[in-house]
Amino acid sequence: MMSRDEWIKRAEEDTRWDDGVLGRDGSHAKLADMTKAEEDSINATVGLQMISIRLPNQLIDDFKFIADTQGLRYQTLMRQVLARFADCEMKQMASEAASKQIAKIKAEDAEMERKMG
Numbered sequence: 001m002m003s004r005d006e007w008i009k010r011a012e013e014d015t016r017w018d019d020g021v022l023g024r025d026g027s028h029a030k031l032a033d034m035t036k037a038e039e040d041s042i043n044a045t046v047g048l049q050m051i052s053i054r055l056p057n058q059l060i061d062d063f064k065f066i067a068d069t070q071g072l073r074y075q076t077l078m079r080q081v082l083a084r085f086a087d088c089e090m091k092q093m094a095s096e097a098a099s100k101q102i103a104k105i106k107a108e109d110a111e112m113e114r115k116m117g
Helices: 004-018 036-046 057-069 074-116
Strands: none
Touching: 057 074
16 A cells, blocks of 8 residues: 555656656657567558658748647647648538539439420
């Protein structure tokens, strides 16, 4: 059973982890020794794929600034922005396709009414 002092110490340490005092710099992290297969397996599990892209320095600096103000890493922010953009574009494309389909059906109905009428 832990003593009162041990409980207090543990609670203070938990708070330091939650507040980011611990765990957010290199002294609290160690690169894992992984094989390429293990790394690929992890990436597949989380659905991520590493890519290489050249971006203007100013754009990267802007993302870093914005991410910092939101408490994010800039790569995370870039993923979020790209996901939002792709989601909106897919919705727009679906909406346009549906509109074209509706227009086609209406034109076919009008043609049928003209022939019958």
